[in-house]
Amino acid sequence: MDEDDDDDDDDDDDDDDDDDEDDEDGLTCDLVSPQLGIRISLSHEREPLGTAGPLALARELLTVDNEPFFVLNSDVICDFPFQEMLLFHQNHKKEGTIVVTRVEEPSKYGVVVFETDGGRIHRFVEKPQVFVSNKINAGMYIFNPSMLSRIQLRPTSIEKEIFPVMAEEGQLYAMELQGFWMDIGQPKDFLTGMCMYLQSLRQQAPERLRMGPGFLGNVLVDPTAQIGENCTIGPNVTIGAGVVLEDGVRIKRCTVLKGARVRSHSWLESCIVGWSSSVGQWVRMENVTVLGEDVIVNDELYLNGANVLPHKSINDSVPEPRIIM
């Protein structure tokens, strides 16, 4: 039920493609994935429709039958307890279920106030100044198709315009997420989420992690990656397809994307190395340094919190965090 969601798996395109014309109203692609055994349809917004509008745009796809449908924000990582969500939703028999998760700093988010017994949602509070609750919207929902009638085909915010009404009517329920959760929209949080995911992987499917001399903690390595001698990799590292790590490399808490190369004796901590990038010899990168696609970092440099846009060549150290365009 839970599919491959490696961070480095970004090429799902080896499936058969049915040709489709570009539909004015948004449906541009419709195919069946032989690997996954499910049908994938793409609904394309011509203009951004917010967090609710796109559901109205895809109405036809969602009302094929009268079964409830899931809605997921793509920049969220967790265990995705879909079965539990479905059971919970079917149990309360109302129109909508929101998954909530507990966080340490709720005022950074929108907070959900609900009955502990049963889960009926009373109200939402955006970025509360005083402590109201530490449960926030985890960005995953289940709805009955009937709720689509609440949404007009225009830019609409589901949190601000739809949910409060549904809550008022007693139609919205909250399910508490048990496992890990992270909003991975920012690089810093992406790395934190990656660590959580790897930890969960160790519990669910430890055989997928790479062990042995030179590997510390949770490390995920694509089978096509090449790792040199005297490297120490981990903890909390994911290595993508075709990545080359030369001799004597030390990597901690990083994501190295497909086709990247890290040359010998370099040291990386808390970094994201973009697709096909090249990191030189004796380079030190730390503090959420992010390299976009096809970035070249020359030998012996020091990058501290550098955000490097794609196709850049870096010839000077970046001792303090900044963006390189």
Place this chain on the structure above:
Amino acid sequence: MLKAVILIGGPQKGTRFRPLSFEVPKPLFPVAGVPMLQHHIEACAKVPNMKEILLVGFYQPNEELTRFLSNAQQEFKISIRYLQEYAALGTGGGIYHFRDQIVSGSPEAFFVLNADVCSEFPLPEMLSFQKEHGEPNSFVILGTTANRKQSMNYGCIVENEETSEVMHYVEKPSTFVSDIINCGIYLFNPDIFQHIGAVFQKNQQDMLLEEPTNGWHRAEAIRLEQDIFTALAGQGKLYVYKTLSFWSQIKSAGSAIYASRLYLNQYHKTHPERLASNKEGGPKISGICAQRWSALSSPPQLGPNVSIGTGVTIGAGVRVRESIILHGATLQDHSCVLNCIVGWDSTIGKWARVEGTPSDPNPNDPYAKIDSETLFRDGKLTPSITILGCNVTIPSEVIILNSIVLPHKDLNRSFKNQIIL
């Protein structure tokens, strides 16, 4: 016959060389693999007819100095003696105080050299120049060209272009005077003592008229530059020999690395045996078995401009550039040392990065000299060469950037732009 006097100063001088000068007197600090003074002594010993080298300073006798002197005597087969001033007497006061020793044996001339300069030491050329210019007993200052802005940090010489006489001399003027600067290397003869003596007499009389202040001012404290050269300029006695050869002051640790580079470049001609043969960029290596490296899958990469002392251990995949690694240090696998002086017996952990910022002169300006930056600017530590004092331990995987670490420190994390006590 000829003599040479080298002014080596004392502990109160050379404070910009701390913390390295805590362990060893600054004149003995290794530059390009040998003590700073040795370059002077080698140059003097090569001059025909050189009979004696005198070191004048106010260091207390210590083991290193004594050992250095006896080794140098044996190696260069020339008399080398240390004359200790009872107090800091200035660049002129010291030689005046020991004038009897200097003139004993009736040398026709003697060189005076400052210890903290790095130079090609064109001493024979200065001798020839002296014979061709001015009267028989004229004095010669070695000069070189600086750029306009930097010249004001040095002694400035106004030269009569036809006769090469020094017409005017000002030490560190506040406005531009001349781009010819004083290299701190002179050729005198015993007549100089008349001139210094005159200043001494005058000082004594002045002191009788004034109340003694705090003992810092003495009649015998005389500065060659301000007190003698300024007065001698334009009198037909003082001449300047300009050189195009390399020259630099060695005031700070950063300038020691720069000076090392200048000497290392010279080694191709003068001391090729001091250069490591199997590495490009000409680093000097001693005390390490080179064969051990070729057996490693990741040999270290050293250079350019690297000096490595005896008993240094270097691991696999180590990168060192523009640095001085002092005796007994250990650089563990994959570490990276750039623009740095690593103190005696220090240890740098695996994958650690120890890096400084060079203050080299602008390579596009042939007359640019190394800057003597102040330690702080706008309340922040000026980025400069990273210095590890003796017996410092840097743990694995950290970065030490633009920092100064005092001796016997055991660090436990990264540091940037700090002085770590």
